[in-house]
Each structure stands twice: as C-alpha cells, then as structure tokens.
Amino acid sequence: MDLDGDEIRCHYEKNGLGEFMRLNEETCTLLYDGGGYLGQYSVQIVVEDFPASVKNQILNEAKPFSTVSVHLLITVESGADCSTVPEFTGVSPAGGAVIHVLPFGEVQLNITVDSSVSEIAVIGPPGLFVSPMETGRDSQSSVALSWVRGPNQFAHLLSICFAANTQSLQSRIRCIWLQQTRTDPLPPGTELKCKERELQMSLVLPMSFLEKLHVSDLQLNDPACPVFYNTTHVTTTFSLTGCGTKRMHLGSELLYTNTLRSINPNSTISRVATLILPLACRIPGQQAKAPAVKISIPSEVETFGAVSFWIEFHFPGEGPMAAETRVPRMRSLPPVRAARELRSTGRMDTLDLHVFSNCSLAQAELMVGRCVESDTQDFVNSRPLLNHGCAPGNGTFEILTSTSTVRIYRLYLSSLGIMGDTMFVECLVHLCVSTKQTQRCPDPCAETTDKTLINSILTHNYTIRSGPVRLIKTTETSTTTANPTLTVVPVAQPSTSQVAATSTSHALDRGAFWVVAVSLAVLLLQFITD
Template structure:
C-alpha cells in the first residue's frame, strides 16, 4: 500500500472520531497549467477546524464531473485556541491530476457540528464548484475567489458589531457572499439567523445586538461573476458563456431554505462556514476598553502585500485593551506560517512570518487575524481583519552603475540558481541583454527599455527589471522564474541631464490599501486616441490654436477603480508650483473654454484643448495634473463628487471601517514639453509681413532723415538767435532833441 493511500485511509478513519467537533471550513483552488500529455494539474487548498485535534480529518469526494486523481496531499496546523472552547485550525494542500480543464465539483459531508448550536445543527455539507477553463477576457485559466476566516468568532450580545468576510478575486471579478440555499448540498441547516444581516455585495455580516447567547452556525457560499459577458473555453472543444451578476435582489422567502441556487452564472462556488458565538453583555462596546482594539502597525482590512518566492514575509500586529487582559492573537493563513507573541500591560504584539515556495508563485494567499482578551471568565474578540499576500517570481540581486544619462546593471550568474542568460529580458522585450562567462549585463538610457519613473519629495527614481521569458507556444516550463529589479536615484535639486526630461515614463506610486498603481500621461495625434505621439519625437511641436489630445491612464492591482482629475495647469517650465501658470481644470471643474472631455468615470481620462503659448520669452509649455484613484461605486470618494466649488465648505466623509482606503492621495503627474510650431499659412503671412515691414522701414528711414534735417535746421536757428548780443535801451535826455 502506497504512503499516499495509507494517509488517505487514516484520514477517512479519523473522520469517524470527529463527531460533534466541527467548527467550519473553506476551500479555494488555482490551476497549475497543462501537462505535456494534455492533462491538467490543479492545487486545491482547504481549511478545517475541529475541537479534537489538528489533523485534517475529512476527505472530499467527487460530486460531479471528472475530478481526476489525488497526486499529493500535505496538511498542518495553523492555529489553535483554548480560551473556554478548544479548537484547532489546519490547512491542507491537495494536488489533483485531471484529464481535462472542464468543471467538476467536490463535496464534503459528515457529522457533526459542535454541540449546543442554535437550532441544533448536526450535519455539515460543503460543495466546491471548480472551473479551470480559459477565459476570453484574461486568456488564462479561471481562478477562484480567495477567502478564509477565523473559525470561531465571539461577539458580545449587546453590541452592534460587523464581521468583514474576506472575498478577493485574483481575476478582478465581482464577488458575492450569500447564504447557502441548496438544502443538503450547499448547507445542512441553511439557517439565516435573526438580528444578523448579510450584505452580499460587500461581504459584511452585521450583528445588531440584543441576541440570545449561544453558538450559531453560518453556512456561506462565495461566488465570482465576470464584470462583462465572457466565454470560457475548454480543452475538449466545448465552451460556456458567463454573465455579470444581476443587480436585482430576490425577495425574501418564507421558507428557511430553497431547493435551487439563485440565478446568474458564477464562475466558481466556494464554501465558507464558521461558528459565531454570542457571549454575555460587555460593560462597554467601545474598542480598546474590554474589546481589544487593533493599533498601528497592524495592517488594514483588505490590504495587499507583494512578496517574491523565497522572500520572508513579516507582518506586525498590535492590540490594546485597558479593562481586559490580552491573551492571544488568532490567525488563519497558509501552511508553515509562524507567530511570535509578546504581552506587556494593556498592549500585546505579534509578528507573523511566512516564506513562499516556488509552487506558490502567482498565487494569492489570504491571512486573517483577531486579537483576544479575557476578563475573568469572559472572552472578548477584536474586529477581524484580513489581508491578501500576492506571491511573485523569485527576486535577485544586481550591481547597478548610474550615470547622468544611463543605467547599467550587472548580475552575477552564480548568484541565482537556474538563471538562463538566453531567457532574460527588460521591461521592454525589444531591449536585449549581453552576457559573458560570469555576468549578465544590461545598459540603457533613462528613458528607454520600459524604464519607469517614481518620485518623492526629494528624488527622481528610475526603475527597470530583468525577468525571464518563455517560448509563447510552450505549455510548461522547467526554468525558475526570476525577477531582478534595479533602479537609479537622482536628487531633484542636483544637476541632471536633460536627456531624460524629454518624455516622462509612467509614474508609479505605492499606498497602503491600493498597493502599487501607475499613471501614464501621453499625448495623442487625434481624438481617436489610437496613435500615441512617439516619445523619441519630444518636445512635441503643435501649431497654435490646433487641438492637442491627452490621455491619463491608470493601472492598479485593485479591480474596478476610477481615475479623477482634480486639477490641470500649464507652466512654461516643468514645475507645477511655478509662479506663472494657466489653469485648465480646477477642483474637478473645466476652466479653459476649449477643453473637450472624451472619456472619464473610468480608469483613464481622455481630453483635448487648443494649443497656446505663454506671452513673453517662453519657448515651451508643460502640462501638470493632480489625480486621485478611487474605488468605484462609493459615493463618499472624491471621484464620485466630481466638480466642486472651491468656495464651498469641504464635505465630511464617513468612511466605513472595513475599507482599507477608498481613495489614494492626490499625486501630481506631468508631461511635455509642447513647443509652438508655425503652420504653413502663418509662415507665408510672416514672409509677407517681413516684406511689408522692410518697405515700411525704408519709408520710415527717409521720413525720419528729412525730419531730422529739419529739426537740425530749426535747432540751428534757435541756437544762432540765442547767441546774438541783446540791445539795451535807454531813455534819452530831453535836452538832446
């Protein structure tokens, strides 16, 4: 008997001993691609929590479709608790070999939930719908939503508390969290408890307080829907259409469960089940008194962390409670995550560490946590927060030489296992790398090869990276993926060559809650925005009064975002704070009469205006804009407010605590320069004007000469007269007559 078969048999036998011990579970999946023989591999991760131990007790059975065979299974403890009710939380990774990428379903059914649950729930039912087909929008296999949860959450009976359920989709799909409705398939009890309300779109469970004490079973289903109609194709030649989620909300049913799932065409169905225990009343519902309050540097709920393969992730948690004793941090995360806790007075801290492996590359991992405290026999929980960890390719080290106009990077071949010099590229794949016996070498100017520009208050930072590439026709790889980032930093106050000022490369920013996002500001030749002005032709020459077309495009790891242009101004130098400027947009309102907006309320902003120049000895015009990126659909963001009167009082925004950040800070981006170009008509008019001016000037010379001669004569007469001796008159005596 093989070791894997023996392991599965032991797990099956152990399931008999797990009666009255179940606290909940979930399952997610990710495709690992197609194999050389045309078959497929999928990694399935599932979490289970029981009262009697931390082994993964239950095996999943095939409910429909061809579920293939299990090729590997590994599991381990993630966390446990002994605060009044013992439980142990485990994570497992199951790898399956499949004959095709067509959908199939896995089911887990057994007995029993923990005793004394409201309604006397006994059995549990979990169903996962797995679809690995190739999507028409991403041209990649479909990925399931990412979720996990602390399996046993405690709420005081007298407080209004929210539980933010993690529901992130790596493909950017719309995610809905709903109650299980298909009796004996998605759920065993299908209960929807009083004094609780599930916001399906936001995936928030609201508890309104004044609920009787006791444990309640929650059986949720997490589904992902495309944001537009797409098709999903399969290796067998079949395909299926998938449609966005309908905004219509079904009317409440008088029965506690339904025999059919709600309408729509979800790509995946993921089970999410847990216990919510209602404890006695707490003297104060204010966080930080009895209920623990999470403090900085604890991550916000929904925050993203990017990490490379083999790089250690470190997350710091901190909590405070003045009238209860902090005793633990409860976590749910991937296999091999570790935790180190310290307690000091009313404050507790924890450090989570985890290092992804090569197999984790490209996978999004959820981590959730809660701070726990005690006061006598009472146990209190903080809010639950969850983060998403996105694992990227293996990182490398590089030696970088920075000059005024170029960057040169040197990578020692022996520093990275599996480095293949003939399969490396820069951001721009047309830029090749050189290599010798010991090093891989790349050299580029500051505005070429896909170099990207970041800036802070003091520096300009030029970034590029070396990555691996494959034959686009290949279906497998046996090379390690490598990502070697490098950069050059230049102080803004120093002397920097103008060579890289001609065209601004994309601006990159990073903020908590939004991760890394990029703005690209470009000029276009027409209102069709189909052909960008070639960066090598900068500065851009434009005829006076002709339309210039501009686009600001945003890219973000957060799906469904909106770009808002707060202001745009023109300056004769590349400095938006320069004293001489011309306002184009202010407070989201168009100021210049010639502006035409072609696209807005999305991830990009397209507009045009008539070309102009500054009066005086100024040759160039730079356009600078202040922009904000917001999550779509929230009326409290700056993006949703649109044009606002600058004299009006600022609006007060009440942001929901569950969101990490509804919008980014304002960022200035710029592009240019524009330089006035005379049209042919203007040039002809200029020639005619010059000829007329020459004739006029000759006449003026003659007239001026004559006038000067006359003036000279007059002046001469005046001078002559003024020099004659004056005659003195005296009265003669009468005697002389």
Template sequence: MLHRLKLGVLLQWLILFLLTPAYKASSLGLTVHVVPLEENGGKTVRAHFSVITPSPCPDLLAVCAAGEDCQAHRTALPFSYTKPSPAWCVRQWQKTIPSNYNAFLKLGFQTEFYVSINADPKIRANNGKLNRPPFVALPPPLRASVNCPVDFHISTKDLDGDKVRCRFARADTGECRDCLPHSFLELDEASCTLTFTGKAAAGQYFIYLMAEDLIPSPPTRQLLNNSPLSFVPVHLSLTVEESASGCSYNPLVLDGTPERDSVQFVLPFQEVKFNANYKSDQESVLEIAVVGPPDLYRVGFASISNLAKLTMAWIRSENNLTQLLPVCFVANTKSFQSQLRCTWLYQREMRTLPDGTELMCNQTEMFLLLPVSSLTNVNLDELQLNSPTCPVTHNSTHLTAHIPLGGCGTTAVHSGTELVYTNTLKSVHHTMISRRPSLILPLACRIPGVQVKGPRYAVSMPTERETFGEVLVWLEFHLPGQGPLARLTSTPRFRSNILSSSRFRRETGSGSSTSNSSTQAGVQRDEMVKQLDLYVMSNCSVDRAEMIVTNCMESETEDFTDSHPIMEKGCIMSNNTLEIITEQKTFKIYRLDINKMAVSGTKMYIECKINLCIATLHSDTCPDLCSNSSSSSMLVRSVFTSTYSVRSGPVSLLVADFMNRNTTATDLPPSNASPTTGLTSSQQATTPGSTLPASQIPNVISTNTTASQAPEVATSRITGVILMTIAMFLQMTILQ
C-alpha cells in the first residue's frame, strides 16, 4: 500500500510538471518600426514588428486577433539560421496600436517579451507634419568570444532628419521588465555602438535598448530643452562563446559588399540586387545570416575555401511595408562572426500623374502618351528609356514612346501572382552639373496570374539544375594503372605544387600498367596496397564546368571520430598525396601514398566535399583555392553548385581485393555514368570497384537551396498601367 501511495504521488508530480508552461525565454532580437496614421492625428500608429525567436519557429496565429487591423507576414522565404546554436528564425507582422503602447507579447510556447512604445503625436515646427519615430535595423543574434572585445554598430535612420540616440532601457520608467544592466557592456549613445569588453563568462545575454529621435542642432548651439520626440524598443541578444583560437580570426568583409548604413533607392516594381562577400582564413563560413524585409531573396550562397558570398535581391511590388526597409547580415563560422553590416532599401514616394497620361499595352509592347504641359522646365531632349537606343519622340502637345516588352531595357519581375514588365523614362543630363528639373517615371505592363504560364518567376538567377544539370558525384578507388582512367594513371603527370612528378616516381616506383600488373602478380595475396588512386567523379558534361574539391579526410573508422585531413580549403595537406593532371575538369584524381599515411589497419574510409563551378566570363576561370591570386571577385564572377558531401564505404587496403579487377585502360565514363563504388554515408561497397545497380545510385547531401525557375512569356491579352509618378526636383545633379 505504501509503495502504491508513493507511486501515486510521483505520478501526480509528473503530471503537474508536464502541464506546467515551459520557461518563457526572451526574444533573441526585436525592433518595431512605427508609422503614425494621419487619419486620427497620430493617436494610433501602424507598428511593424520583427522578432527573432529560438527554433523551432513559432506560428503567427496568435499575433492577430479577430477584428484587429493586423497582418502577419507568412513568407515562402523564411529567415532561418543555425548560429548561435541551437538555431533561430525571424517572425514579422504589422498591427494598428495606440501611439503610447505597453504590452507583453508571446510567440509560440518559448518566446515572451515586453514592448514599450512612446510615439505620442507631435506636430513638427519645420513642416507642420506629424513626427515620425526613428527606424532601427534588426541584426542577427550577436556573437562574441570570451576575452575578445568587439564593437556592434546598431544601424538607425530617421525620415525627418532627426538625430537618433540609443540608450539602455529603464525598468523604473516601465520601459522593460527584468532588464538589469550588464557590467561587460558599454554603449556610445550618440553613435548607437554597443561595446562588449570581453569580461563575461560563456553564455547567452539579453540586451534592452531604447532608440530616441531628437531635433538636430548645430554643433555651436545646444538646445536647452531638447527632449526626445519619441522612443521605440530595441532588443538584442549576445551569445558569448569559449574560443581557443584567439580573437583575430573573424571573417572579413570584402569589396563588393554594401557599405555600412548605405541606402539603395527602389522604384515601383524595381528589382535591387547586391552581394555579401567574405574571407575567413581560420574557419570556413557556414552561413551568411540575414534579417530583412519579407520576400527578400537569398540565392547563390557559396563557401569555397576561405571565400564566401551570397546574393540578395528584393522586388518592390505593391506593399504596405514601411518606406525604409533595413537588411542586416553577418557571416558565421563555427567559432566566429563577422562585422555586422546593414544596408537600407528606400521605397521612393510617388505622386499621381496628371490627367491625359496613358500607357497602353499589347502582347509585344507598351505605348506611352504623356502631355508635355505636365513637364514644366524639363528638357524633353534629355529623356530616355532604360536603353538609350530606343527613341522617345515629342511635339508641342505630347511625348510618345513605343517600348517593346522584349527590348529597350524592359525587365520582367513577379509581383504576387502577376508578371510585370517594367521600364523607366528618365532625364539624362548631358552636362556634368545641371540645375534643371529631372524626371523619373516608372512604367509597367502587368499580366494577371491566371494568364501566366509556367513556374513562378523569382530572381533573375538560373537554378542549379538549369545550369549544371542533374548533378551526381561519387568516389572510386583503383590501383595505379587500373580502372576506367588507367591511361591517365599508368604514366601520370602530377601537379608540381608539392613534389615534381619525376621525384615522386623515383620515390614510389610508379610505372606503367603493365609493370604494375606484373608486380602484383607475384605478390602475396595478403600484401598491403602501397599506392591507391582516389577518383572524385561527377556526371556533369556542361561545357566550361569545373570541379573544386575543398576538403577530403581519411579515417579508419566509419564514424570519422579519429580522422586525418587529405585536403583542406582546396590545398593538399602533405606529400602523401599528389594530384594527377587530367584532360577534363569535371573530375579529379589523387594518388595516395598509403605507406606514408597514418593507416594501421586493412581498411579506411574517405569523405570529400565538392562543388562544381562555371566562370561567368569566358576569359575567367574558376578560383584556384590554393593560389594566392584567388580573390572575392573570382568567387562573385563564378556560379557554383551546392556543396556536395560524399563518403566512401570501407575501402580495402589488401592487394588481394584488387587482383581480379579489369586493368584494361578505357575511355572516360559517359556523362550519365553511374558510380562504380558504393560511396555515400548510407551505402557501402562489399568489393572495391563493384558496380551498383541503378536503384542504388547514391544520394548526395546538399547543403544549399536554389532559386526558382523563370516562367514562359504569356501571349494572352495584357493590361497596361502607369505606376505612379513624375518625380521632379530642382537640385544639383552630378552624372556618373
């Protein structure tokens, strides 16, 4: 009875534990972009929330209640990354709330946070309009190492031109809850720069800031009562990690990456595209983590040796997002994080065109008719389309232009379910400096989604399959002078980056396939292999494609708990291995000197990481990762596949297992050839060189995703619209 009573009490405690809500962690990052609503004098605002939460990513079902003016951004392109561990993602929504707002918010079962906003309406004396609170860019979760000081610049902007100041949130005024200051953090309020002194134990810390806007004043004149006009919350997280590698191995930002706090202006239906380029000598870049607006495309990630790059693109469709949209990104390695970079997308405000303006579209072109009376003081002879080769004509009453959908610089982008063809009529001054007004007129023809055939258009980058075909990679192992490439390995030519081929042959005694065969015929069947050729193969037959082997390692155990590098970052690690020069670039052959390798048993396992590459310019080649001449520009000017990881089964090192194999030299394998050895992590070959049936072709582990395929051009009736506006302004225009 006593035993049953104890068991019952234990069961009750277990039930209570399971029913108790899990610990509510703070967000890993939060910003709120606040837009005052004119219709009620700014008493309510449109709040645009961006929150970073731990994985698994919570849904957005609870952020919008029934009857609320609220919109959750459920995007097909989620921001989700792995560093810091375990993983994290971004959730975004917008909601109409009071201008003075304090509330606890909850996402899923893991993330609960407190938000305090003070955006009480204030009419600005300089323009008579409502004050607009500052914008703060949300960075990915911050990382640092113990005893390694680092600065984090928080990027801010203000549409009114006000000075933005950052300060720590105060619990005594209700701006935060449980927000004790950290002694290892310092804040430069004027520049919004957070400094980690390095004097903190490993762990995760939460930081609560407030961003304020103040009326700017000349340096020689300080306003006595320059109190903040508004303040908005900024939540950050800092993960401090142990590091045995020192403090100077953070990935470096390379040329071609947007400058810090830079601004890119975006017209309606315009696509903006930019790259993030990094170099990391100590550890390879695992990911380039990005936080940006909904439907920001992130394509073409490549981490090859010590170089890494990512292409980002955003298409301005019809949206109710804020006028300023930040994009922040960092490069993460296993132990380090790069400097934080943020760039801003500025959605230009457009005004309605005057009466009488028409844009008519048909299946092949758009036709523009524009009253010249609306173009006061604009030099009509300086107007041109995206391509200056297409004529723009005018008379005393109207300006006209015939704009083909397939020329004159017309581009196609996808807005929601619509395919949109866009061009721009703009002033191009023929003098270096001009005070004359300029014209910027976006034009568009839109095809309804029901008329668009084929896959959805995404970003103007081909998919991996479109570029390289259906890629398959595998490993093979053969004695010198044997196997499908025996004519290359029987009398090999070696790359001379480590040893000359003549010296290698003297030391190893490699000769023709005939001598190898005769030598092997006289050996004991339990004799160990002295040399072995590692074939890293692919089925790619695309012209100008090249294989890049970034890493290979050898282990005597299948789990690779104790492994030894053969190649790292594209470089052969010792004179135990030499590369055999081949005629084609879509496969590699390496001669392994088993006598000198640290192999004590009769079998080994090998794993390699592989990319295929095509240089985009015919005059270029793919980067040589072991050459000092390789640069970020070579990486950007090349197209890469995902990184493929292929692992062998047990590779026998006994000559007996190779004795009965065909030693006749053959031609190169066809492009659709199957692997001749079972070599993935999920398959093992029972006999070296045995042929796998088609059903056992290995599945290669891919670490990246690719963009969508472009659609076919629709030929049905097209509806034409003019997108909004003439932007005319008197200013000094300096033409590049």
C-alpha cells in the first residue's frame, strides 16, 4: 500500500518453484499452480514504486522512487481438503481497513476464527499486545489485540497482519493499517499539568487557538464534566479517576488519557471547524512501584547462639544416651547378629558413634553430612561411614533419638572393613532451623522427602575430627597413652571474607574411649533457596 498514490510493481527471480508459480506484477500477487515437489523454497520479491504516469511508459525506462525486498519461505506439503480452510468471522477487522490513531490513543481489536485452530499468528508494530488464544464452546478461536500510540519514530502508516493456522492449512492473510494521525503543534501559553497527589489533570488553552470554534460545544469524554472559558482562555480541571479518563499501560509507564473535543449539536453538514485534542498524563514506572523494603539478616550467633559440636564413642547401652541405645529404635534393620564384642582377639566389633551439639534453640536440628574413618591421623586413606547423613552400606545404622541435637550411629566394625587397632573419625556437621513451625528440616535419608532446602536457616558447615579411638578392649587396670588432640576446622563458604578458625582441645579419658568437645564461634547465616 502506498498512500502517495504511486504505482507499485513487483518482480522476482525464479527459483525451484519458478515453473509452478506466477507473479502478477501490478497487484503483487503470487499464485501457485500446484505440481511442485514437497519441501521448502525461499522466494525474494522486489517491490518498487513509480510515478503514477508509469502506466504509459515502458517499465525498463522508468526509475523507481524506492526498492524494498521481501523474503518469503514457502512450504509445499501433501494435498489436503481445502474445504476446511479456516475463515475469519464478521467481528474480525476487514482486510485493508484503515484505523486512525491519535497520540496516546489505544486500538483494541478482536480476531475470531469460525473453527478450532492451532494458532492465530499476528505481526505488527512494536508494543502490540496479543492475548493468549482462547477456544469457546462453539469451537471458535479468538485473540485480542491492543496497541497504544506513544511517542515514537515509526512511519505514519503501520500494518497489522494475521492468519489462522491448522496442522497443515492456513487461512487467507488479512492486513489492516494503523494511520498515526498528525496533529498541529499547540500554541504558546498552553499548559497541561498532572497533579499526581491530587489525582487531577488541568488544562489551560489560549482562546486565540480556538477563534473558528464554538467554545460552548467543547467537552471531555464525559459531557457532564465542566469546561470553562472567558475572553482569553479555556480551562478545565478533572479527576484522573473520573470524567471518562482512561487508564492504560504504555510499556513501564502508567498512562491516563482524556480528549477535549468540539461536538456539533446539529446533524447537518457544517463548515464550522472541529477540535480533537488528546490529553495525557504519563507516570514513570518507578513512581508506581511499592516502597522499597530493607530486610535485616541476623548473624549466626544471634540465631543459634554460641554453639559447640563434639564426637563421643560408647558401647551399646552405655554413655549419656544409654536409655536410647540399650533397646534402640533403628532407622533400618541391622544385621541379624546381635551387637557384641569380638571373641578371643579382644577387638571390639560394635561401637556407637555419638555426635553432639550444645545448641539450646528449641527448633534446631543437628545435621551430619559426611563421616569418614581412617587408620591415620592425616586421613590420606579413608573409608566412608556416612554419605550425606545416610549409611552407605551394611556397616552403619542410625539410631533414632528424641533429642534433635544428638545423632547416634551404630558401627559394625568388621562389616565396615575396619581391622586395625586404632581409627580416626572425621564428620561434616551443621545446624538447621525450619522457619515454619509446622515443618522440620528436610531428612536427607527419607526417600519421599523433597531434599531441596526451602524455608530453612543453616549455619556454616564444620568439620570435626576425633583423636585416636582404640579398638582393643582394655581392662580396668590398663594404662592409657597421652590424651590426643582434637582439631575443629570450619569449612570456608563461597563469597565470604570470614577467616576459618582452628582450635584444639584435649579429650577426656573414659576407659578405652575419648570424649571430645570444643566451643565454636559461629560466623555466618546462610539461606538455601530453590
């Protein structure tokens, strides 16, 4: 389409479909006669505009004003029943329709197809909103289009084209035109003010601009809202929520619009000038947002207090948790054999690993992530006792306790392949608090539990190590070696500047077992989110 009235001609270079296609150069219509091989073909059509007098000239001698290339991708498919081609209903805009759009005017269109289709494809200017396609009870498919004219550098004539597609058929393509109506500049002395707090808009317009108008015929969208005038100015003040003011969105801006226009009370044709003056208030997006909220995150010490972690080893049915280990409640069934000591060798076969924290927070839960055992203090060669808090084989079984800050694991040493006289144990631990009263921290060993840590607050991960644990049963009169050393090392967290602290403490001698403890200054609060 060319609003200047120029002569439009089209031509194209023939491709693989050339013998099956015909191009009407005057109407720019491409016709396919059938017979082509199945597949996709690329077609480039060149569109040119000439002076209207070109009809009486030889095209080869005329020079076009401009040349535009249009690239098409054509797919040839197998034959289909063309009686089922989708058709647009009467509520859809007619092809070739021209809609005049004033500044800050909104265009709203509905496109409806008389059958169920896979999509209604729409292309148009930037900012065109296309709603999701809906299918009604009568199998009709429809979409809604909306476009608001804001300040832009687009051409004054814009197109919107649409087509309905089924699995293998397409409706005829319709195109309509949006003509951005040009407006005259407002005279000096015009004032339009937006009062956001009062939600009002006010206009002052010089009377010199309205010399050829009957100012008594001026009105807003709602005729009941007053428009005042005197010998020098026309004025009006109206609410952003009344007087027919429309509210819409222009990108990230909130837009309020109204129109001052002159209405001819007579139905006869008149030579009296008319006025259509769009009025708009634009509120930037950042002013429409809610106030900023600053969240203060407490430190780890403020949440959990100054806590300690330590490891203890005891015979089954002994130690501070004897009541829980004497007749234990096991997470899973242990081997058929009973817990016992090895025969004549004097080596122990069954041992209970206790992990403690002194955190007094009621909802705090001690989480043991990984435990390994080694024959040497440097842990160069180690064997797993726990993996992510779960037993990796038949040698480690968790004993359920009623205290959330204590974890107990029964170790069957021979099943774990621990054959030496001494072992060292290292565990990775942290504390967890659920932020919901009705929930607990995720159980890493439960098959049906969502293991993503949501709505939970965690401490740092910390590594705790035992001193040497003697696996030979000693008598009451046996002597022991010097107390070993316990090393506690916080695991450094990503993107933190905290310095990892290392402290040592002597273990307590309780027969053949070491009870160890150390107080930790916890450093950081960590949120784990989905």
